[in-house]
Amino acid sequence: MSSAITLIPASRTPLWRGRLLAWLIALPMLLVLAALLLAWSQPQAEIWAHLRAYVLVEVISNSVWLMLNVAIGVSVLGIGFAWLSAHCDYPGRRILDWALVLPLAMPTYVVAFAWIGVLDYSAPLQTSWRALSGSRASLFDGRGILGASVLLSLVLYPYVYVLARSAFLRQGAAGFDAARCLGHAPFSAFFRVALPLIRPAWVAGLSLALLETLADFGAVSILGVDTFTTAIYKTWFGLFSLAGAAQLATLLLLAVASVLLLEHWLRGNSQRREASVRPQPRLRLQGGRGWLASGGACLLIALGFGLPVLQLLSWLDLSNFDGSGLLAASSNTLLLGMCVATLVLLIGGGMAWLSHAKPSDGVRGSAEFVATLGYAIPGTVLAVAVMGLLIAGQHWTSEHMGLELALVGSILGVLIALCVRFLRVGHGAVQAGLTQLRPSLFESARLLGAGRAQRWRQIAWPQLRPSALAAMLLVLVETMKEMPATLMLRPFGWDTLAVRIYAQTAEGLWVQAAAPGLLLVAAGLLPVWWLVRSQH
Amino acid sequence: MRIQLSGAIVSVLFALIASNTATQAATPLVVYSERREPLIQPIFERYTRETGIEVRWLTDVAPVLIERLAAEGAATPADILLTVDAGSLWQAAERGVLKPVQSAKLEAAVPANLRDAQGRWFGISQRARTIIYSTERVAAANLSTYAALAEDQWRGKLCLRSSKKIYNQSLIAMMIARLGEVETEKVVRGWVANLAAPPFADDTLLVQAVAAGRCDVGIVNTYYLGRMIKDTPDLPVTVFWPDQATAGVHINISGAGVVAASQQPAAAQALLEWLVSAPIQAEFAALNLEFPVRTEVAADPIVAAWGAFRADPIHVAEAGRLQADAVRLMDRAGWK
Numbered sequence: 099m100s101s102a103i104t105l106i107p108a109s110r111t112p113l114w115r116g117r118l119l120a121w122l123i124a125l126p127m128l129l130v131l132a133a134l135l136l137a138w139s140q141p142q143a144e145i146w147a148h149l150r151a152y153v154l155v156e157v158i159s160n161s162v163w164l165m166l167n168v169a170i171g172v173s174v175l176g177i178g179f180a181w182l183s184a185h186c187d188y189p190g191r192r193i194l195d196w197a198l199v200l201p202l203a204m205p206t207y208v209v210a211f212a213w214i215g216v217l218d219y220s221a222p223l224q225t226s227w228r229a230l231s232g233s234r235a236s237l238f239d240g241r242g243i244l245g246a247s248v249l250l251s252l253v254l255y256p257y258v259y260v261l262a263r264s265a266f267l268r269q270g271a272a273g274f275d276a277a278r279c280l281g282h283a284p285f286s287a288f289f290r291v292a293l294p295l296i297r298p299a300w301v302a303g304l305s306l307a308l309l310e311t312l313a314d315f316g317a318v319s320i321l322g323v324d325t326f327t328t329a330i331y332k333t334w335f336g337l338f339s340l341a342g343a344a345q346l347a348t349l350l351l352l353a354v355a356s357v358l359l360l361e362h363w364l365r366g367n368s369q370r371r372e373a374s375v376r377p378q379p380r381l382r383l384q385g386g387r388g389w390l391a392s393g394g395a396c397l398l399i400a401l402g403f404g405l406p407v408l409q410l411l412s413w414l415d416l417s418n419f420d421g422s423g424l425l426a427a428s429s430n431t432l433l434l435g436m437c438v439a440t441l442v443l444l445i446g447g448g449m450a451w452l453s454h455a456k457p458s459d460g461v462r463g464s465a466e467f468v469a470t471l472g473y474a475i476p477g478t479v480l481a482v483a484v485m486g487l488l489i490a491g492q493h494w495t496s497e498h499m500g501l502e503l504a505l506v507g508s509i510l511g512v513l514i515a516l517c518v519r520f521l522r523v524g525h526g527a528v529q530a531g532l533t534q535l536r537p538s539l540f541e542s543a544r545l546l547g548a549g550r551a552q553r554w555r556q557i558a559w560p561q562l563r564p565s566a567l568a569a570m571l572l573v574l575v576e577t578m579k580e581m582p583a584t585l586m587l588r589p590f591g592w593d594t595l596a597v598r599i600y601a602q603t604a605e606g607l608w609v610q611a612a613a614p615g616l617l618l619v620a621a622g623l624l625p626v627w628w629l630v631r632s633q634h
Numbered sequence: 635m636r637i638q639l640s641g642a643i644v645s646v647l648f649a650l651i652a653s654n655t656a657t658q659a660a661t662p663l664v665v666y667s668e669r670r671e672p673l674i675q676p677i678f679e680r681y682t683r684e685t686g687i688e689v690r691w692l693t694d695v696a697p698v699l700i701e702r703l704a705a706e707g708a709a710t711p712a713d714i715l716l717t718v719d720a721g722s723l724w725q726a727a728e729r730g731v732l733k734p735v736q737s738a739k740l741e742a743a744v745p746a747n748l749r750d751a752q753g754r755w756f757g758i759s760q761r762a763r764t765i766i767y768s769t770e771r772v773a774a775a776n777l778s779t780y781a782a783l784a785e786d787q788w789r790g791k792l793c794l795r796s797s798k799k800i801y802n803q804s805l806i807a808m809m810i811a812r813l814g815e816v817e818t819e820k821v822v823r824g825w826v827a828n829l830a831a832p833p834f835a836d837d838t839l840l841v842q843a844v845a846a847g848r849c850d851v852g853i854v855n856t857y858y859l860g861r862m863i864k865d866t867p868d869l870p871v872t873v874f875w876p877d878q879a880t881a882g883v884h885i886n887i888s889g890a891g892v893v894a895a896s897q898q899p900a901a902a903q904a905l906l907e908w909l910v911s912a913p914i915q916a917e918f919a920a921l922n923l924e925f926p927v928r929t930e931v932a933a934d935p936i937v938a939a940w941g942a943f944r945a946d947p948i949h950v951a952e953a954g955r956l957q958a959d960a961v962r963l964m965d966r967a968g969w970k
Contacts, residue, residue, distance in 0.1 A: 152965040218839065219831070220846035234847055241832060320835045322796065324970055332798055335697045336961035338725060478698065485705045492709075506706050586698050590664065590711050591690060601671040601693050610672070 113459065116452045120465035123445050126487075126518050127469050131351070133483040134475075137344030145333065145342040157329045163243055164250070164318075164325060165308050171251025172307045176258025177300060179395060181288065183259075184266035185274070187380040188388035194395040196630035201402030202256040202572075203622030205579040205596070207316025208615045209253050211608040212406035213240050214320060215413070246321045250311050252402035257310075258303035260572075260629065261530055264564060265299035266292065268534050284381075297364065298533045302526040305361045306572075309354060309474045309522070315582065326350050327476045340482065347479045354474035358467065407619060413612035420613075424598065428617055431578050431594040434509075435625075438516045439524075439574040445517065446470075446524035447566055454532045470525050472518035477582030484515040484587060511587035519583065520576050524569040531565025567632045571625040578621055595621065662688030663901055666699040667716040669888055673922050674716070680917070681908060687901065696722035696800075703731040708895045713902040716758075716890040719800045720748075721807065723755040723889050724954020732891035735903050743910035744927050747949045748887050757887035758909050759918055760925040762945065763805050764883050765874040766859055767851045768844050777874045780809065780884070781817075783851060784824020792828040793840050793849035797964040800957075801837075801855060805884050806964060807956035811948060812881050815963060822967040833970050838862070844871050855886075860923030860936050875943035882946035886953065888924065 121128075182188065183195045201209075216223060217240035224237050240249070273295060277287035293300075318325050330350070334343035383391055449466055456462065472480065488505040495501040505511070535558065543553045581596040588597060598614035667674055671693055678689035694702070696717040703710055703726070715732060717723050726732050732754040740749070740756050748757030765777060776787065783792055795802055809818045830849035834840045837858035844852050845862075856873055863869050875883050890909070892902040908914060915926040920934040932938060 148962050148965065152962075214835075214839070218842065219848045220839075220842035225846060228847075236831070236848060319796075319798070322832050322835060322970065328798065332961070335695070335800070336798065336803055337958045338697075339958075340701065481698075482701060485702070489705055489707075504709065506709060507702075507711070585694055586702065590692050 113456070116456060116459065117462045117465070120449060120452060120462040120469075123449050123521075124465040124469035126484075126514055127472050127521070129487050130472065130475070130480060130483040130518060131348075131468065133486050134344045134348050134351070134479070137341040138348070140341040142339055142342040142345060145337055145339050146345075148337075149329070149333070149342075149346070153324075153329055153332075157324050157326050160243060160323055161312065161326045164247055164323065165311055167243070167247030168250045168254065168311045169304060169308060171247060172255040172258045173300065173304060175251060175255035175398060176303060176307075177262050177293070177296075179255075179398070180259050180262035180266055180296075181292065182383075182391050182395075184263050185271055185292075185381055186383050186391065188383045188391040190392045190395075194392060194399070196627075197399050197403075198259055198395055199256050199626050199630055200399055200623070201253050202260070202575055203619050203626045204253050204403060204406060205316070205581070205618060205622075206250060206253050206310075206314055207320065207581065208410070208599070208611075208618065209249060209402070209406045210317035210320040211603070211611070212409040212615075213245075213249055215409045215608065216240075216405060217245075241321045241323075243323055246318055246323045249317060249321065250307075250314065252398065254307040254310055255398075255402075257306045257572075258300060260568060261299040261303040261527065262296050264568065265296035265530065265534065269295050299530045301361050301364050302530045305357065306473070306523060306526060308357065312350070312354065313474055313476050315476055315478075326353075330476055330479060334478075343479060344482070347475060350476075351471055351474060354471060355467075358471070362467070407616070410612045410616050410619070413609045414616065415609070415612070418610070418613075423593070424595075424614060424617055427593045427595045427598045427614065428621060430592060431596070431618070431621055432624075434512065434516075434584070434594060435574040435577040435621075437513060438520060438577040439570045441513065441517050442520050442524035442573045443528075443566060443570045446521045447528040447569060449521075450525050450529040450532055453529070454535075466525075470522035473520065473522035475519065477515075477519070477580060477584075478586055480515050480519055481511075481583040481586035484511050484518070484583075487514070507587075507589055509589055509592070512584055512589075515583040515587055516577050516580060519580070520573045523572050523576055527565050527569035527572055528562070531562050531568075535561055564632060568629060571629040571632075574625040575622050578618065661898065662690050663713050663898070663905055664711045665689060665691040665714045665716055665890075666703065666712045666893070667691045667693050668696040668699060668718050668722065669693075669716050676921065677909070677914065677918055680914075681905060685908075687905075689905070696726070700726045700729055700731055703893060703895075704729055706895075710893060710895050712893045713896040713898055714890050714905065715755075715893055716888070718761075718888045719804055719953070720757070720887050720889065720950035721800060721804050721954040721957045723750070723887075723891060724951045725957075726891065727752075727754040728954070731894050733894040733896065733899060735892050735899075735906070737903055737907060739907040740903075740910060743915075745929070747947055748885075748889070748927055750891070750951065755889050755891035756906060756910065757889040757927045757950070758906075759888045759915075759922070760927055760945070761801075761886045761888065762856045762883050762925065762943070763801055763853060763886060764856060765851060765876050766841060766844060766854055766871055767874055768847070768870055769872055770870045771847070772850050774874055777851070777876065779877045779880065780805075780853070781813070781821045782876075783853075784821045784828065786828075788828045788851060790828065790830050791850040792825060793830055793843050793852040794825060794833050794969065795837055795840055795854070796833040796835060797961070797969040799836075801886065802853075802964070802969075803957050803960045804886050804950075804953035805853070806960035807953045808884050808946065808948060810956050810959055810963065811952045812946075815959065819963050819967055822964060822969055826968050841869075841871055845869055856937065856940065857923040860934070863936055864923070873940045875941070877946070878944050881948070882944040885945045885950065887927070887950055 179198055215221060219236050219239055227237060273291045274287050277291040313327055315327050315331060319328060330343045330346045333346055334340050452462060453466055485506060488511050492503060492505045495503050539557050540553055543557055581600060584594055585597055585600055595614045595618040599611045602611040674691060682688055699715060703712060715726055727750060735753040744756045767777060806818060831843065837854040840852045840854055841859050841862055843849055859871060859873060877883065890906055892899050896902050909918060910927060912928060912931055915928045915931045919926040923934050923937050925933050
């Protein structure tokens with residue numbers, strides 16, 4: 099990639115400034131990493147002998163299978179419907195376009211318990227089937243790897259859908275049409291032309307879905323799948339070895355780092371392309387094919403959103419409604435979400451911008467890589483590391499600066515942990531937008547004598563606004579859904595909706611979590627609705 | 635815009651940190667609780683009504699609360715740690731976050747096997763983890779001991795909860811203490827071979843599975859069954875008290891201790907003493923259909939209907955001491 103097409107001329111910004119800034123951004127994650135690596139100084143030979151013999155093989159195989167299945171699931175669903183939504187027309191498309199984003203508002207653990215409520219052997223669906231058929235055998239009860247793969251695909255595909263859809267829209271249909279004119283069938287044209295063009299967006303969405311899968315604890319525990327993350331928790335909670343758990347977490351990060359390098363490699367091959375902004379006529383799906391498309395979309399939304407919400411509604415018990423507590427938790431949830439989303443947009447977006455300006459700087463690039471690793475650390479492990487950092491910070495400030503700060507148990511811990519965790523979400527979305535910027539516009543603007551500020555204000559920002567907004571809203575939803583790190587680091591007496599759900603469900607009483615669960619979904623719908631509106 | 639926005643965030647941050655320290659300045663009693671909020675809220679509200687002392691709480695799982703206590707050190711706002719498992723209390727005491735308490739009231743009320751010998755923690759309620767069976771498909775005469783569930787007659791008829799749950803870890807730890815590791819592993823392997831379905835994520839699902847006919851027998855904490863019987867009195871599932879001729883039924887506790895760094899240990903101790911007083915014992919246990927630690931206090935009628943039983947008199951601290959061994963044993967035996 100030549101520097102001629104970057105937005106900031108290389109000579110104007112000194113290299114060290116970008117590097118310093120990038121490493122400053124990466125600092126919290128670097129410290130978390132250091133805290134985790136420090137755990138290796140306490141050898142856990144006995145724990146490792148046990149893990150190697152009885153645990154690791156199974157959990158690694160489970161995790162790999164789960165990720166493969168989810169990768170296929172979210173790619174097929176996400177890209178398929180993104181394409182239909184961007185380039186085709188079918189009955190109900192205008193509503194389905196945005197309704198397909200709805201599952202994004204669902205926390206995976208909420209869907210999992212609703213899912214069990216619908217599919218369990220003792221639930222009405224299966225009992226009536228047994229009554230009708232006279233058999234005692236169980237139908238698919240939604241548990242195990244298959245159940246978890248389907249569930250996670252149904253809830254996580256919107257990451258790919260949202261990013262791929264906006265990429266398809268920006269890309270226009272000219273390339274696809276040209277391929278058609280050259281004699282390619284629609285499928286062939288799609289795979290050979292349209293798909294490669296949106297690869298950055300696809301890969302960004304896919305990596306989010308996969309990292310979420312890897313770090314998921316709630317849903318896989320409910321569905322009885324032992325993954326690498328559940329093994330980390332078991333090592334800590336069951337074998338009393340926090341050091342062993344931290345060591346396992348570093349291995350998990352190693353695996354993640356290789357996935358991310360793969361992503362980097364996949365994205366690195368793609369070049370910035372000129373896009374056509376000419377509105378394209380949509381391919382009208384006729385008759386049965388059109389109804390098939392809308393039927394598929396409806397089914398997807400019903401499974402990932404409608405059914406869980408209905409199950410929660412059926413559990414709702416208004417006689418036990420704690421209005422003021424839930425109101426406070428809702429406003430805390432939104433406040434926390436907005437703070438984290440803004441911070442992540444500034445930090446992650448800034449980082450993506452730096453990298454866009456100087457794509458080939460390895461020093462800065464590795465800072466960026468480290469900074470975005472946090473998305474794969476299971477929440478509680480991240481929380482322990484952040485808590486360690488806060489303690490160190492508290493000691494340091496009181497010794498060296500004479501300040502008595504109450505850092506441990508303050509909101510600062512939650513903010514640091516969530517920013518570290520979700521930086522990747524904001525960064526990835528902005529980066530995907532940046533790679534599709536049209537450099538020729540900047541060249542023209544520069545030739546016409548526009549200054550840096552003006553080029554940013556009048557050209558870059560209008561083009562970047564959708565991805566920046568998407569980044570912010572994705573982080574907002576993610577933050578609101580996050581449970582373990584918020585639970586552990588929250589200030590005393592400061593509850594969010596996820597914390598309220600935990601308070602009710604710790605003993606498997608899912609029914610009592612229906613109210614905070616529904617409110618959390620409703621809160622998640624706000625940014626989802628906004629996200630959808632911004633893209634139209 | 636960027637500068638304005640970050641300015642706003644910084645001020646919100648400082649406001650939140652400041653408000654956090656401000657709330658710490660007033661000193662109500664603070665409980666870090668693994669026990670769910672609905673089970674402690676009515677009790678602590680009653681304490682406030684009776685004494686005027688406000689009680690506040692923060693809920694999470696015990697290992698996280700213990701780690702948080704250790705991290706907060708002397709600055710912790712917590713006065714009491716309340717958990718739902720003896721193993722966790724043992725672990726908290728080992729970690730040094732609990733303070734020894736000398737109290738004649740607590741020692742008189744709580745049987746010696748349900749409290750720490752050094753007074754760092756005390757049982758507040760007892761929980762029995764026992765066998766449940768389908769009254770439609772199983773004759774109680776066929777049941778005898780936990781170990782007997784490994785027999786061939788239960789092939790494809792047994793349901794268990796995940797081995798990740800500490801209740802099962804404590805059960806197996808106690809079995810190791812009683813039977814030794816070799817014998818316990820044989821039993822657990824037998825159980826795994828008899829499973830009708832992969833282990834469940836919680837006890838409620840397990841009771842439902844027995845009621846619906848997916849399996850005939852299972853092992854749960856009695857209060858899960860109690861709750862369901864409260865809603866559905868004709869549920870075709872009931873409890874069986876195993877090992878009555880030998881060790882007795884496996885008992886665990888929900889218990890509490892005074893936090894080592896508590897600023898008001900005397901007030902914390904007073905709350906613990908109040909919790910084991912006779913009237914509170916009845917309410918505390920009845921809220922979750924558990925058994926009071928004071929043996930002379932009657933349990934809820936639903937619980938009492940299951941009849942008297944011999945409880946294993948082994949010290950519950952064994953659960954903590956042998957928990958890691960139990961987890962390793964369950965992993966070896968393939969209990970997921």
